[in-house]
Amino acid sequence: MDGTIVDTEPYWISAETDLVESFGHTWTYEDAMTLVGAGLWESAKVFQDHGVEMTADDIVNHLTSRVQERLEKDGVPFRPGARELLEELRSLGVKTALVTMSIRRMAEQVVTHIPFDAFDVLVTGDEVENPKPHPEPYLTAARLLGVDIADCIAIEDSRAGLASAVAAGSIAVAVPHAVSIAPSDSHTTWPTLAGRTSVDLAALVAARATEGLSR
The missing domain is CATH 1.10.150.240 (Putative phosphatase; domain 2)
Known part of the structure; x- marks a missing residue:
């Protein structure tokens, strides 16, 4: 978040x-x-x-x-492209979870400023035993959504968050903001979410499927 x-x-x-x-x-x-x-x-x-x-x-x-x-x-200063991508995904019926180490009352405050039903699930820092970079937050989100973590895309701006997403087994995307994140084969890096759409996310899923077949 x-x-x-x-x-x-x-x-x-x-x-x-x-x-x-x-x-x-x-x-x-x-x-x-x-x-x-x-x-x-x-x-x-x-x-x-x-x-x-x-x-x-x-x-x-x-x-x-x-x-x-x-x-x-x-006010709530939204990051470029974040709401737009979320809104498109929701219009397509894609399940979404907010996985944040902020506590629930703050997460709920932010969510109320999004003018559509943005998330099926909130996983917050006061509700997990092991915070990021441990994989528990993302594994919890996948379980609550009823999906396989390997089919999930996690978008993160921090090193701890990215480590959590990678360790959980998700398709991880780094969008660095306050801190730099080194390139790695374990994740994809986008400089911004502005202009990104479901087509870009679908390409990541297809790439993982191809990678799995080649093993």
Whole structure:
């Protein structure tokens, strides 16, 4: 969600900086980039190491609330092409899942700003035992959708998210945003979702089928 569908990273960075500085310590842009795509409770440990004297649950709830306030005040900044691709897929009857390490209340807030029924399933960071880069989030999404993970395409902007998608066995697409992602045979890289359609996704599925036949 964050960085793939909506550009909320600036909201997160602002909230993180304010939190760390409120305890008299420093939080840099480089510090923030190390947490892109990470689970919130794992991130909370990093904030504690940076001098934030709060419980992990309190850190997660505080940061999420601050970001939600920004979403309410300043709006939901959608990434180029994301809504358009989702809308086309839904018009074709394609099952979709939102797999995010943000917690459910924030995911639901973002989804309410999409002017159509965008997702069959939400898998959120407060509902999995093992966050990204573990494969559990994507495997959970496939199970809830009632599909084989090998038939799923996962679109990710972060290294942790991409690692989760690849480890789960999905057809993985990297659309880098806040952080760079190195090219690899394990995934496809697109610079943006703008202009991408179901035809592009179908080509990825066909390529995997061909690869399977050649083995």
